[in-house]
Amino acid sequence: MTTAAHFTAALRDRRPLLGYWSLLDSPVAAERLARLGYDYLAFDAQHGLFGYQGLLNNLIATDTRGSTAVGVVRVEANDPTYIGRALDAGAAAVIVPLVDTARDATDAVAAVRYPPHGRRSYGPMRAQLRIGPNPADTHEQTAVLAMIETADGLANVEEICATPGLDGVYVGPSDLRLAIGGATSTDPDVADAFERALTRIREAAAAAGIAAGIHNGDGASAARRLAEGFTFASVAADVVHLQQIAASHLDAAREGRA
Numbered sequence: 001m002t003t004a005a006h007f008t009a010a011l012r013d014r015r016p017l018l019g020y021w022s023l024l025d026s027p028v029a030a031e032r033l034a035r036l037g038y039d040y041l042a043f044d045a046q047h048g049l050f051g052y053q054g055l056l057n058n059l060i061a062t063d064t065r066g067s068t069a070v071g072v073v074r075v076e077a078n079d080p081t082y083i084g085r086a087l088d089a090g091a092a093a094v095i096v097p098l099v100d101t102a103r104d105a106t107d108a109v110a111a112v113r114y115p116p117h118g119r120r121s122y123g124p125m126r127a128q129l130r131i132g133p134n135p136a137d138t139h140e141q142t143a144v145l146a147m148i149e150t151a152d153g154l155a156n157v158e159e160i161c162a163t164p165g166l167d168g169v170y171v172g173p174s175d176l177r178l179a180i181g182g183a184t185s186t187d188p189d190v191a192d193a194f195e196r197a198l199t200r201i202r203e204a205a206a207a208a209g210i211a212a213g214i215h216n217g218d219g220a221s222a223a224r225r226l227a228e229g230f231t232f233a234s235v236a237a238d239v240v241h242l243q244q245i246a247a248s249h250l251d252a253a254r255e256g257r258a
Contacts, residue, residue: 004092004131004141007040007070011093011143011211012167014231018222019072021215021236023047025054027061029238034067042072042234045086046097052085056126059090063130074147078104080119083111083144088125093143095170100152102159109165112144117165143167145213148201149175157201161208168211168232171201202229 010017019040020033025048033041041062045055059071070092075082078096086094096108110118114135124133132138144165148157149172161169173194174185180197182190198214205212206229213232216222217240222233 002039002068002070004070007092008141008143008167010039011232014206014209014211016226017213017232018226019069019232019234021234021238022058023049023237023239024242025050025058026238027054027057030058030061031064031067033238034062034064034069036068038069038235039232040072040092041069042074042095044074044237045082046074046076048074052089055086056089060126063090078108078111080111080121083108084120084123087112087120087131087142088123088127090127090130092131092141093145093167095145095147097147097172098150098153099146099148099160100150101156102163105146105160105163105166108144108146109163112142113139113165145170145211147172149173149179151179154179154197154200157204158207161204161210166210168213169201169205171198171212171214171230173215198225198228205231 017039019042020038021042023044030041043050043055043058062069062071071090072093072095073086073091074095074097075086083094099105099108111120112118114120114122131141145168146160146166148154148169176197177185177187177190177194180190180193202212211231214225214230215234215236216225217236219235222235225233
């Protein structure tokens with residue numbers, strides 16, 4: 001089983017990592033996904049269908065026998081309560097949305113670190129069974145990632161990446177495409193500007209020596225982004241893939257019946 005310490009070390013060393021993105025509150029699905037070979041499962045508490053109990057249950061399920069993955073959480077907001085609860089539940093890393101400035105990134109780092117390095121309240125409930133529990137060990141084994149997905153975040157990306165204690169940045173492509181002027185989250189008319197934005201983010205992260213990740217709709221896209229220089233990539237997402245595979249089987253069944 002992959003441990004938080006191994007995952008975080010690989011992330012900080014900018015070694016390639018692949019994850020799977022979950023929107024559905026299904027611990028049974030998480031158990032199966034955790035055994036497939038992904039380095040992490042990311043549970044989306046911002047846009048996904050998780051309450052706190054569901055988040056806890058899915059993090060527990062990720063630690064199933066034969067798991068290759070650790071649990072990561074995209075928290076609801078850049079707030080010490082949300083970040084602390086995700087970490088106390090056993091997340092190896094948090095992805096913090098809507099980071100616009102270096103100050104926002106500093107706040108996110110502080111929420112992940114215990115005093116005197118930050119302001120995380122001590123009460124690691126489930127996390128102490130697998131991460132830490134001593135503050136110094138916890139700091140070594142947990143990571144904080146700032147999402148770059150807004151116009152301000154892109155404009156300030158170099159300063160954000162230089163934030164002390166930040167382990168990486170993570171691109172939210174849908175919001176970023178809208179932020180640079182896209183009419184929709186997949187607008188092809190801003191494709192060139194979008195690719196320039198991705199290059200800027202990758203290069204800023206590389207210059208700062210931190211990880212650079214990106215959200216992807218499929219494995220082929222994830223492979224392409226890793227080849228371009230991103231250091232970790234998520235394949236998204238369970239609810240979409242469930243619909244896609246169910247539709248493909250329905251189409252096949254209908255063709256066979258005709």
